Amino acid sequence: MVDDLSVKRKQHRRLSRVKILQRVIAITLGAFLMAVGLEIFLVPNQVIDGGVTGISIMLSHITGIKLGIFLFLLNLPFVYLGYKQFGKTFAISTIFGIIMLSIFATLLHPVEPFTEDILLATIFGGIFLGIGVGIVIRNGGALDGTEILSIVISKKVPFSVGEIVMFINLFILGSAGFVYTWDRAMYSILAYVIAAKAIDIVITGMEESKSVWIISDQANEIGTVITDRLGRGVTYLNGEGAYTGDRKKVIFCVITRLEESKLTTIVEEIDPSAFLAIADIAEVRGGRFKKKAIH
Structure with a gap:
């Protein structure tokens, strides 16, 4: 010891x-x-x-x-x-x-x-x-x-x-x-x-980090494709609409600026009506974020 x-x-x-x-x-x-x-x-x-x-x-x-x-x-x-x-x-x-x-x-x-x-x-x-x-x-x-x-x-x-x-x-x-x-x-x-x-x-950095929030009825399919095509891990959160009371699955993930266009395309292909919010992040540590994207 x-x-x-x-x-x-x-x-x-x-x-x-x-x-x-x-x-x-x-x-x-x-x-x-x-x-x-x-x-x-x-x-x-x-x-x-x-x-x-x-x-x-x-x-x-x-x-x-x-x-x-x-x-x-x-x-x-x-x-x-x-x-x-x-x-x-x-x-x-x-x-x-x-x-x-x-x-x-x-x-x-x-x-x-x-x-x-x-x-x-x-x-x-x-x-x-x-x-x-x-x-x-x-x-x-x-x-x-x-x-x-x-x-x-x-x-x-x-x-x-x-x-x-x-x-x-x-x-x-x-x-x-x-x-x-x-x-x-x-x-x-x-x-x-x-x-x-x-x-x-x-x-x-040139590849500035961005956080992504996606609300969709096809959350599982979108999350799977993001993992397969971008090589990024996703997190599923349970959400509830304040006005409608509907329960929705929310996807959270972190991407680079260069991957933003590809992710937007993925979401539009699977669910054009999905809610998508993207914001800049000052710093990212830990997790699988540094993993290279899969093409």
Whole structure:
């Protein structure tokens, strides 16, 4: 019994070390990609991002001091807020990511920009930046303190975190018009939108999960076909109509975005009058969801 516990503890420690190493590699990669987006695309073309990063870019432009220094110094106060709000692991991951971002930004500063085409720089800079930030967020860290600050503010004012982030970023991005030119401010807004979309894709994944609810008199047949043709497990629930009092069998299952069209076709083929509701899911764990679809 003691030997079994000892083995399990060793396995647990080994898994913990592997997870820590994976997190370190992922955050380092994310910080590098963000630095590429900034120093190779956006900054040389006078395009900024939102949040603390945007403020750092403008201060670097005004003072001539390297961007990496401002990225490190301005984000430090938010690491403390993150520690208070989300705990030690988040704070350590965040400060490591910020340090790596500052180092990479400093190392990449002398590198010539890949393009002087403002539109290409805006698009690819936003993509690289968004992918980098998304990777870090997926691994429990952050590279910009704006979101952390917004969470703290949202507890004291009647606005959501998203609304506060948007307000702060619109103010920062608008300020680019005074520091640079107004066309650069508009390109900055475009870069911010592209980066935000890239972050969403990285966090949710290309195959975004969706929950499906189906109410049909042919529930058993639909459930069987979903299992056979999509390879997805289904759950049957007993439902009752509030108005009619009729008892119905309800199907619940989870699919990917790419499987949505196929599932809709299956339901329409078997029962065109079936009630079908599909909604986005932020995260799915456990069960047989990762099983590949059967064609």
